[in-house]
Amino acid sequence: MLLRNARTLIGTTTIVLFWAVGAGWLAQPLLDLAQRGAPPGGQTVAPATYAAHTAIVLLGTGTVHRDGKLVPPRDAIARIAMSADLYARCKQVSSVCHVIVSGGNPQEHEATEADTYLPYLLREEVPRGDIILENRSMTTYENARNVAAILPDGYYGSLMLVTSAYQMPRALLNFHRFGMNPLPVVSNTRHAKRGVLPRRENFFDAEIALHELVGIAQFHVYRQIGWF
Structure with missing residues (x-):
């Protein structure tokens, strides 16, 4: 009887939440929470920030199929452009500038993120000899762990971390966990489009934001119980 009486309320609440996410009114606050603490996008890195040996770490964000080819998604293109700049x-x-591309194949496509992004960096005139591919990591935690493993002690005087605003807070938590203190450089920031009708992109943005927020909570829980 209680469930029967609650059906209308549950159904109405579900519809309202669905609309609020799709129309952007809930998707944007979720994005704001996920991107909170990230530096603003488009920031200028002062020349003095670069050391004699500088490493620029580009984090992967998946791959997609487009026109029969495996290519970087939109956010990855922004990260590649920022890293090349x-x-x-x-x-x-x-004297020494290296771009470390960190990304394995969590989607189980025909190539890893790092290998898929490589040609795009080459097109941006980053020489192959200055690109280091780390193509085994499956998570942001593994990005940090694997990058730490390939950084020689004391070799790089400056370390920069390039990723999207929504991933930056969680990425920094993981990089700090492995003793690295990179300069965060945001490649792009996501914004939901508010309106009356639901948009597919808003659902995608909300999913990204929830993934990052859950990931941050998971990081702190795992740290407390000694798994991270």
């Missing part, structure tokens, strides 16, 4: 600026003042 940092590299070009680095070469003006530093």
Whole structure:
């Protein structure tokens, strides 16, 4: 009887939540929470920030099929462009500039994230000899762990971390966990589009935000019980 009486309330609440996410009114607050603490996108990195040996870490964000080809998704393109821009600026003042691309194959596609992104960095005039591929990591935690394993002690005087605003807070938690203190450089920030009708992109944004918020909570829980 109680369940029967609650059906209308549950159904109405579900419809309202569905609409609020799709129309952007709930998706945007979720994005704001996930992106809170990340530096603003488009920030300028001062020349003095680059050391004689500088490493730029580009975090992967999956791969997608488009026109029969495996390609980087939109957010990855922004990260690649930002990393290439940092590299070009680095070469003006530093003797050694490396771009470390970190991303395995969690989606089980025909190639890893790092290998898929490589040609795009080459097109942006980053020489192959200055690109280090880390193509085994499956999670942000493994990104940090595997990057830490390939950084020689004391070799890089400057370390930069390039990713989207929504991933930056969680990425920094993991990089700090492995003793690294990179300069965070945001490649892009996501914004929901508020309106009357639900949009597919807003559902995608809400899913991304929830994934990051759950990931942050998971990190702290795992740290408390000694798993991280």
